[in-house]
Amino acid sequence: MVRIIAFLAGLFFAGALLYTVLLGAYSFITEPPAPTAEKWVHARFPEKELHLASDGPFGTFDNTQQLQRGFQVYTEVCSNCHSLKYVAFRDLKALGYNDDEVKAIAAKYKVPAFDPNTGEVKSNTGVAADHFPPVVYGGQGNPPDLSLITKARHGGAIYVHSLLTGFQPQPAELLKQFPEATTPTGLYFNPYFANLNIAMPPPLTADGQVSYKDGTVATKDQMAQDVSAFLVWTAEPKLGKRHQTGWAVELFLLFATVLGYMAYQNVWRDKKH
Amino acid sequence: MSFPWANVYKPSHPFMQWMDEKLPLPRLVYNSLGAGYPVPRNLNYFWNFGVLAGVCLMIQILTGVILAMHYSVNADSAFASTEHIMRDVNWGWMLRYAHANGASAFFVVVYIHIFRGFFYGSYKAPREMIWLLGVTIFLLMMATAFMGYVLPWGQMSFWGTQVITGLFSAIPLVGDALHQWLLGGFAPDNAALNRFFSLHFLLPFVILGVVILHVWSLHIPGSSNPTGVDVKTESDTVPFHPYYTAKDGFGLGVFLLFYCGLLFFAPNALGHPDNYIPANPLQTPAHIVPEWYFWPYYAILRAFTQNILFIPAKLMGVLAMFSSILIWFFLPWLDRSPVRSGHFRPTFRKFYWVLLVDVAVLGWCGGAPAEEPYVMISQVAAIYYFLHFLVILPVVSSIERPDPLPFSITEAVLGKDDAAALGAAA
Numbered sequence: 001m002v003r004i005i006a007f008l009a010g011l012f013f014a015g016a017l018l019y020t021v022l023l024g025a026y027s028f029i030t031e032p033p034a035p036t037a038e039k040w041v042h043a044r045f046p047e048k049e050l051h052l053a054s055d056g057p058f059g060t061f062d063n064t065q066q067l068q069r070g071f072q073v074y075t076e077v078c079s080n081c082h083s084l085k086y087v088a089f090r091d092l093k094a095l096g097y098n099d100d101e102v103k104a105i106a107a108k109y110k111v112p113a114f115d116p117n118t119g120e121v122k123s124n125t126g127v128a129a130d131h132f133p134p135v136v137y138g139g140q141g142n143p144p145d146l147s148l149i150t151k152a153r154h155g156g157a158i159y160v161h162s163l164l165t166g167f168q169p170q171p172a173e174l175l176k177q178f179p180e181a182t183t184p185t186g187l188y189f190n191p192y193f194a195n196l197n198i199a200m201p202p203p204l205t206a207d208g209q210v211s212y213k214d215g216t217v218a219t220k221d222q223m224a225q226d227v228s229a230f231l232v233w234t235a236e237p238k239l240g241k242r243h244q245t246g247w248a249v250e251l252f253l254l255f256a257t258v259l260g261y262m263a264y265q266n267v268w269r270d271k272k273h
Numbered sequence: 274m275s276f277p278w279a280n281v282y283k284p285s286h287p288f289m290q291w292m293d294e295k296l297p298l299p300r301l302v303y304n305s306l307g308a309g310y311p312v313p314r315n316l317n318y319f320w321n322f323g324v325l326a327g328v329c330l331m332i333q334i335l336t337g338v339i340l341a342m343h344y345s346v347n348a349d350s351a352f353a354s355t356e357h358i359m360r361d362v363n364w365g366w367m368l369r370y371a372h373a374n375g376a377s378a379f380f381v382v383v384y385i386h387i388f389r390g391f392f393y394g395s396y397k398a399p400r401e402m403i404w405l406l407g408v409t410i411f412l413l414m415m416a417t418a419f420m421g422y423v424l425p426w427g428q429m430s431f432w433g434t435q436v437i438t439g440l441f442s443a444i445p446l447v448g449d450a451l452h453q454w455l456l457g458g459f460a461p462d463n464a465a466l467n468r469f470f471s472l473h474f475l476l477p478f479v480i481l482g483v484v485i486l487h488v489w490s491l492h493i494p495g496s497s498n499p500t501g502v503d504v505k506t507e508s509d510t511v512p513f514h515p516y517y518t519a520k521d522g523f524g525l526g527v528f529l530l531f532y533c534g535l536l537f538f539a540p541n542a543l544g545h546p547d548n549y550i551p552a553n554p555l556q557t558p559a560h561i562v563p564e565w566y567f568w569p570y571y572a573i574l575r576a577f578t579q580n581i582l583f584i585p586a587k588l589m590g591v592l593a594m595f596s597s598i599l600i601w602f603f604l605p606w607l608d609r610s611p612v613r614s615g616h617f618r619p620t621f622r623k624f625y626w627v628l629l630v631d632v633a634v635l636g637w638c639g640g641a642p643a644e645e646p647y648v649m650i651s652q653v654a655a656i657y658y659f660l661h662f663l664v665i666l667p668v669v670s671s672i673e674r675p676d677p678l679p680f681s682i683t684e685a686v687l688g689k690d691d692a693a694a695l696g697a698a699a
Contacts, residue, residue, distance in 0.1 A: 002606045003667045009600075010663025013593055014656045020579040021652035028645050057538045086356045144550070148356070151541060152549035194559065235549075238359070238366045245367065246537025253533060257526030260519075267519040271511060272686055273314045 037181035038196060041174060045191035047155050047162045052229050054157075057247075060240035061233050064096035069212050070230025071095060073223045076210050077203050078146060081139070084132035086147035087234050094237055102128050109133055140186060141199030150228070151235040157228040159192065164224035166192040167202040276495070278507040280308045305492055311510035312517055313498035315686050319393075320496065321524035322386040328525060329379035330484065334477050336372040337421075340365075344424065346470045348463040351426035352551040370540040376418050377543045378532045380566035383411060392625055394501055394613030399494040401605040406487040408601045413480045415567070415598075420473040422564055426466060427548035432561045434461040434469075440574070443588040460554060500685045501613030502678055509682035560642045568639030569632050570594050572651040573658065575643050593655070600662045607662060610670035617676040620669050624661060631657045 053063035061067060071092070074084070089106035097105065106126035111133045113124045126133070137143055150156040170189045174181060183189040187197040204220045212218050232239070282303040284290045293300055303309045343362050345354035358365035387407070390396055396404035419437060423430045438461070442452035457464025495504060504510055511517070535542070543565055547558045563571055577590035584592075600607075615622045631654050638651035679685035 002603055003609075006600070006603060006607055006663040006667065009596070010659050013596070013659040013663075016579075016581040016589060017576060017652050017656045017659075019581070020577060021649055021656070023579055024645070024649050024652065028649065033645055086353070086360065088360075091360070148549045152546050154546055236359070236366075242366060242370075242537055242540070246533065249533050249537060250530065253526060253530050257523065257530060260523040260526040264519040264523040267515045271314060271516065273316075273511075 037174060037178040038194070040177065041171075041191045041196055044171075045162075045166070047158045047192065048165065050158045050161045050225060050228060052157060052225075052232060054229070054232050054239055057243055059243055061094060061237075062240070063229060065214055066226050066229050067095045067233055068097075069210075069214065069216060069223075070226035070228070070233075072212065073204075073210055073227040074146070074230055077223075078227065079132075079135065081135060081137050081143040081200075082146045083135040084147050084234060085134060085145050086131070087237075088129065088131045089126060090128040091237055095233070099128070106130060143200065146231055146234065148235045150231045156235075157232045160231055161224045161228040162192040163190060163198075164204055164227070165221055166190045275304065275309065275492070276311045276504065276507070276510065278510075279304075279311050280512055282307075282309055305488065306518075307514045308512040310492065310495075310513040311504070311507070312496050312513050313504055313509060313682050314511045314516075315498050315500065315682050316496065316517070316520075317499050318524065319385065319389040320498075321521055321528075322382050322389060324521045325382045325524060325528050326379065326386055327484065328528070329375060329382055330477065330480060332375045333372065333379060334481070336368050336375060337474075337477065340368055340372055341474060344470075346424075346467055348426060348466050348552070351424060351466060355425040367536075370536050372421075373544065374532065374536045374540055376421060377564070377566065378528075378535070379414065380418070382528070383414065384566075387411065388629065391628070392615040392622075393497060393499060394608065394610070394615070395497050396605045397608070397611075397613050398605065400491075400497060402490040403487060404605060405602060406483055406490060408598070410480055410483050410487060411601075412598065413476055413483065417473060417476040417480065418564065418566065420469040420476070422548075423461075423466065423469045424473065425548060426552045428550040428552055428556075428558050429545045429548040429561070431461055431552035431554065432558055433563055434465060436561055437563075438465070440587075440591045440594075443585065443591045445588070461552075497613065498682055499614060499616065500679055500682060501617070502680075502682055502685065505681045506683065562640055565636070565640060568637070569635035570597055570639070572635040572639035573597050573655045575639070575648065576652045576655040578648065593659075597658060600659075604662070604666075608666045608670045610673060610675065612675040612678065617678055618673060619676060620673040621666075624665050624669060627657065628661050631661070 053059060053066070054061055074082075089102055089109075092102050092105060093099070106128050109126035109130070109132065110123040111126045111130045113122055114120065115122050124130075135143070144152075150160055153159045155162070167188055167190050170181075170183060181196065183197045187199055188201055189196060190198045204223050207217075207219045209220075210218045210223055216222060236242075282293070282300045284293050284299065289299060292298070300309075340358065343354065343358045343365060345351055355369070358369050360366075362368075390404065390407070419433070423434050434456075438452055438455050441455060442448040444451060453459060455465075456462075457468060498504075545562060545564075562568070571594075574590040574594040577586045577593060580586050581589050610618060610621065612618055615625055634654045635651060635658065638647045638654065641647040
């Protein structure tokens with residue numbers, strides 16, 4: 001009885017699917033899916049190469065000079081629109097700043113607070129324990145918080161670097177093939193952005209936009225690389241420690257597993273199996 | 274039950290004797306995981322995965338209980354508390370990655386365990402109850418994993434909840450009411466998050482209970498083995514301890530090497546970047562996909578794009594998706610070949626490998642965007658999936674001519690020449 005019901009149920013599901021796939025195949029042949037401007041562009045603009053000290057299983061954040069430059073780019077450029085709310089000022093010590101420098105950075109920010117006596121909203125001068133405050137943005141669009149941006153996008157830092165340096169005029173070939181893909185006013189064409197048109201104006205507009213304290217030449221590409229490296233750190237400040245711990249754990253496990261294998265062979269030595 | 278030649282627990286220390294009289298817990302352990310449990314001597318490495326699944330459950334419970342101490346169950350603060358765990362809790366990043374990747378590792382192990390069962394006919398008499406309890410554990414695992422993925426309250430958490438609870442709205446007449454009742458509202462929000470947390474905390478202990486039943490029912494007929502031939506004599510078995518404790522110890526080491534490699538060097542490889550974006554009810558992600566271990570079922574769900582007679586496509590998809598696992602419950606009665614092991618079933622074996630590839634294809638389609646050609650491929654793969662269990666297995670098992678079986682496990686291991694020694698032992 002079970003087998004008869006199963007047989008009928010199997011034929012029912014298979015028949016329903018066969019009907020569906022035939023209909024789907026028919027419409028796929030008669031009306032093949034149209035190519036889209038997004039696919040056309042994404043196929044022609046592979047993400048740019050980017051190598052950071054945090055890459056790979058040995059990656060660390062010992063490139064503190066670059067991270068400090070990236071932080072400078074964030075502060076002078078990105079922070080006009082983008083917040084960094086999961087990062088605390090005290091975390092910046094990992095970038096090589098000492099306690100006084102961290103306090104001085106924090107003191108430049110106004111942090112929202114309540115007056116304990118009246119309950120009214122006010123703002124305090126930032127201290128090391130505070131997080132980066134919210135950013136009030138009045139323009140069009142919705143700038144995301146950047147704390148986790150390199151983990152929240154496919155490609156991570158590579159994507160951020162490509163996007164920041166990717167602003168350009170639309171290729172004539174694209175407009176010829178997809179006239180409706182013309183970038184609407186108020187948006188900016190960027191081949192690395194998912195739907196090609198981003199509300200963010202090009203943030204890095206000229207070489208030397210930021211004057212680096214360490215003397216590095218602030219080309220647009222350099223600034224984009226530095227801020228990408230910084231945003232890898234903000235997304236996962238414990239990444240270096242994770243790799244370091246991982247190697248210790250793997251070495252220990254390798255040793256234990258070899259011992260385990262020898263114990264296994266020893267126990268079974270006179271038992272054929 | 275045990276075999277008559279099983280070692281008997283004889284405590285020597287007076288305390289253990291006293292303990293054995295009052296509460297024979299050490300005796301229970303001795304008889305189930307110790308020298309008192311005779312196990313076929315010919316188990317291969319695929320038999321390591323039961324113990325590994327138990328280890329995974331322990332890892333999940335241990336890391337999960339600690340994570341729950343730092344997590345905030347509120348739609349306004351859940352995401353931030355997850356980041357608090359990642360940044361400010363001592364070793365919090367390791368606990369969270371261990372838990373998130375532990376779920377993936379658990380599913381890898383359990384899938385190997387299940388496909389081991391498919392190949393070696395572990396579901397057949399007298400082990401049907403072990404199989405039924407195992408499928409129950411798997412269903413509970415799926416519910417637990419889904420609810421756990423909701424807790425960080427990222428974009429995929431939110432929209433995954435929307436999609437999965439939305440499945441229940443496909444049920445005729447009561448669907449919408451049921452959907453709202455499950456969520457505690459019209460859309461996923463604080464009410465849904467709180468109940469999912471509560472259930473996510475509860476279900477692992479339910480799983481633990483069913484695991485105990487699973488192992489209990491295993492100890493009645495004893496473990497199966499790669500030949501599928503019943504244990505006949507003492508020379509067919511070895512005591513679980515030290516033989517299989519040693520082998521499982523080595524297997525555990527290999528498993529931990531892989532698991533820790535994932536945890537420490539690619540902890541986000543199996544996750545989706547969108548779940549690092551806080552939940553936003555006003556912004557639907559471009560592609561809503563579940564975690565990888567649900568992809569085959571998700572592909573089956575999405576394979577139904579046409580209404581069938583009077584049944585809406587969505588309801589068909591939901592029925593098919595749930596059926597795709599529920600049919601496993603009937604497996605012991607669908608496959609009626611008396612031969613257990615796939616090694617001696619030439620026709621079955623071919624279809625087994627087709628099924629394995631088929632499920633991999635379904636998984637690949639389930640993770641891909643819902644567009645052609647993935648939809649058509651998943652439809653073809655889903656046809657085979659249902660035909661395999663519901664039509665092919667019953668038919669093959671009745672027409673197939675199996676290869677000759679070895680007389681005993683000992684013969685399979687030592688070869689026919691030792692038949693004389695075997696006769697002496699019997």
